[in-house]
Amino acid sequence: MVKAERKPLAEIKEAIQNYTRILNVGCGGCVSVCLVGGQKEVQLLNTQMNVMLQNDGRAGRLEGFTVERQCNRLHLVDLDERVARFDCLISMACGAGVQLLAERYPDKPVFPAVNTAAIGIDQEIGVYEERCRACGDCVLGYTGGICPVTRCAKGLFNGPCGGTNRGKCEVSNEIPCAWQEIYERLNAQNRLDDIKKLRQPMEWQNTVRRLIVQEPYRQRYTGPKA
Amino acid sequence: MYAIVRGPLVWIAILVFILGTAFQVYRFYALTRRKAALALAPVSPPPPGPAPAEPVPVVEEVPLSLVQRLRLSILGTSPVTIAVTSVFHVCLVLLPLFVLGHNVLMDMAWEISLVSLPEALADALTVVVMAGGAFFLGRRLFYPRVRAITSAYDYVVLALATTPFVTGFLAFHHLFDYDTVIFLHMLSGELMLMAIPFTKLVHMPFFIINRFVLVHENSFGRGGHRVWR
Amino acid sequence: MNDANTAAVDCEAIRAILDQRKDQMQLALKVCAHCSLCAESCFLFQVHDGDPRYMPSHKFINSLGKLYRRKGRVSREELEEIKEIVWRRCVLCTRCYCPLGVDIPEMIALTRSICRSQNVFFQYEDLPQV
Numbered sequence: 001m002v003k004a005e006r007k008p009l010a011e012i013k014e015a016i017q018n019y020t021r022i023l024n025v026g027c028g029g030c031v032s033v034c035l036v037g038g039q040k041e042v043q044l045l046n047t048q049m050n051v052m053l054q055n056d057g058r059a060g061r062l063e064g065f066t067v068e069r070q071c072n073r074l075h076l077v078d079l080d081e082r083v084a085r086f087d088c089l090i091s092m093a094c095g096a097g098v099q100l101l102a103e104r105y106p107d108k109p110v111f112p113a114v115n116t117a118a119i120g121i122d123q124e125i126g127v128y129e130e131r132c133r134a135c136g137d138c139v140l141g142y143t144g145g146i147c148p149v150t151r152c153a154k155g156l157f158n159g160p161c162g163g164t165n166r167g168k169c170e171v172s173n174e175i176p177c178a179w180q181e182i183y184e185r186l187n188a189q190n191r192l193d194d195i196k197k198l199r200q201p202m203e204w205q206n207t208v209r210r211l212i213v214q215e216p217y218r219q220r221y222t223g224p225k226a
Numbered sequence: 227m228y229a230i231v232r233g234p235l236v237w238i239a240i241l242v243f244i245l246g247t248a249f250q251v252y253r254f255y256a257l258t259r260r261k262a263a264l265a266l267a268p269v270s271p272p273p274p275g276p277a278p279a280e281p282v283p284v285v286e287e288v289p290l291s292l293v294q295r296l297r298l299s300i301l302g303t304s305p306v307t308i309a310v311t312s313v314f315h316v317c318l319v320l321l322p323l324f325v326l327g328h329n330v331l332m333d334m335a336w337e338i339s340l341v342s343l344p345e346a347l348a349d350a351l352t353v354v355v356m357a358g359g360a361f362f363l364g365r366r367l368f369y370p371r372v373r374a375i376t377s378a379y380d381y382v383v384l385a386l387a388t389t390p391f392v393t394g395f396l397a398f399h400h401l402f403d404y405d406t407v408i409f410l411h412m413l414s415g416e417l418m419l420m421a422i423p424f425t426k427l428v429h430m431p432f433f434i435i436n437r438f439v440l441v442h443e444n445s446f447g448r449g450g451h452r453v454w455r
Numbered sequence: 456m457n458d459a460n461t462a463a464v465d466c467e468a469i470r471a472i473l474d475q476r477k478d479q480m481q482l483a484l485k486v487c488a489h490c491s492l493c494a495e496s497c498f499l500f501q502v503h504d505g506d507p508r509y510m511p512s513h514k515f516i517n518s519l520g521k522l523y524r525r526k527g528r529v530s531r532e533e534l535e536e537i538k539e540i541v542w543r544r545c546v547l548c549t550r551c552y553c554p555l556g557v558d559i560p561e562m563i564a565l566t567r568s569i570c571r572s573q574n575v576f577f578q579y580e581d582l583p584q585v
Contacts, residue, residue, distance in 0.1 A: 028499070029546065032546075033550075035550075038550050039501065040298075047294055047297070048287070049288075052288050066501070066502065068499070068546050069546070125442065125449065127264065129266065221264060257479065300552060303494075303495040304492055307490075308492075311490075370505075371491045371494050371513075372489070373507075374507035374510070375516055380489050425485070426485055426486065426487065426488050428482075428485055428486055429486050429488050429555045433554070436553075442558065443550070444556065454479050454561070
């Protein structure tokens with residue numbers, strides 16, 4: 001599912017500084033599953049922001065409401081009447097949810113409270129690993145189920161390249177070569193013909209695979225930091 | 227009948243409680259497995275260019291007071307129930323172990339005994355347990371959300387858990403016919419002990435197991451180490 | 456005992472799925488103290504003004520609990536009711552709080568797979584269109 005990380009409070013605070021009646025809208029979908037934008041996180045963010053506003057001597061106040069899924073207008077119906085009482089909205093959903101909210105209430109400013117980071121898998125409670133970058137041209141069928149976009153440092157559609165070194169990537173000795181893994185899996189499945197099929201290369205700008213460890217869970221895992 | 231309740235049934239009840247609980251705990255361990263160590267794939271180094279700033283810790287930016295933290299937890303949602311249930315359960319489990327009368331019996335049987343609470347205090351704590359039981363009965367009867375998931379079974383188990391305390395109280399104050407009351411006290415206490423591993427009272431051991439041993443969002447400490455599958 | 460019209464349901468298949476996960480399910484149903492402390496952790500419960508039918512325990516007792524008590528012998532109509540519970544009243548956001556640690560989402564997910572085995576599942580068209 002979609003994975004996200006919360007924005008720093010300072011950024012959220014700056015966004016809402018000109019408003020006093022603020023509705024924080026949570027989402028019961030993906031962001032709830034990855035512990036960043038469900039009801040519980042809405043309550044936490046509201047408590048933090050309200051303390052901040054109070055400390056600053058500001059009159060602003062946040063209230064919360066969590067909908068089933070912000071990416072579906074059917075689930076926004078419950079919000080319609082409620083929204084009227086507020087000056088602006090905070091959305092704890094992914095970028096899709098934020099946009100649908102902004103579209104449905106065009107006279108209300110909508111501010112995201114999370115950064116949508118990845119489509120990933122649940123490794124642990126609070127730990128998520130990117131597996132898909134929604135490139136729109138899925139090649140997993142001929143790469144043995146190993147994604148060259150998220151797992152090859154160069155995002156190559158044809159590989160391995162000359163930088164493969166005993167199963168590792170030239171970028172770092174720590175990183176396994178995705179194309180070596182693809183080769184091994186296809187070989188084991190007797191499907192090496194697939195690796196010979198040439199694909200059009202794509203230009204990839206951002207090929208850093210993202211790992212998301214939610215802040216409250218970081219201390220639980222001694223491993224890599226997000 | 228009186229002789230059975232007074233004699234062998236005590237031992238049977240204690241044995242059923244210990245063995246039954248041990249069986250449930252054993253079964254839990256047999257059905258779960260130790261969680262495999264978290265194996266994360268190495269993350270690619272950042273692209274060349276200026277190093278990105280250290281991520282700002284988002285949660286601790288605004289230090290929340292203990293009260294504010296607790297208000298975000300179950301204590302904030304149901305403060306009264308949590309307060310009552312905590313006191314009720316602590317008294318329910320510990321009180322029987324430190325009542326003078328029980329210690330005298332234990333001393334007679336094994337020549338060992340635990341410290342005894344002053345009788346007046348034990349009596350007061352018994353009233354606390356009964357008051358807690360009344361609170362739970364009231365919730366079951368009048369609180370719509372509890373009523374919605376209540377069946378006769380819940381009343382029976384509540385009665386099982388509180389009758390030993392009610393009869394203990396009556397016996398201590400010699401209210402009603404003492405022989406009948408003390409008979410009911412022993413019988414209900416034995417039934418309750420035997421019921422723990424086999425009714426919803428099994429939440430006694432599983433409260434600890436679920437909170438400390440299983441891995442989930444609300445586990446205590448470092449988050450448990452066993453998973454079901 | 457149970458006069459549900461089970462003709463259109465493959466009760467044996469349901470039974471088989473139940474048996475596979477019997478121990479965890481049995482334990483979950485048994486440990487649940489019917490305390491209702493899970494209520495507020497469900498945002499749908501809050502959104503629906505505290506309707507007890509949205510309480511996580513209520514949902515799992517009346518879906519999986521029912522299938523378990525009946526040993527899979529339910530009618531199509533009852534399966535449709537269960538479908539309402541596990542798809543319309545729960546979105547599997549997996550965030551319910553249980554003081555006793557019962558994994559309610561796991562139980563709802565299991566109920567969903569039982570429903571699917573009987574070709575009962577949520578369809579987008581079931582929603583009122585706006």
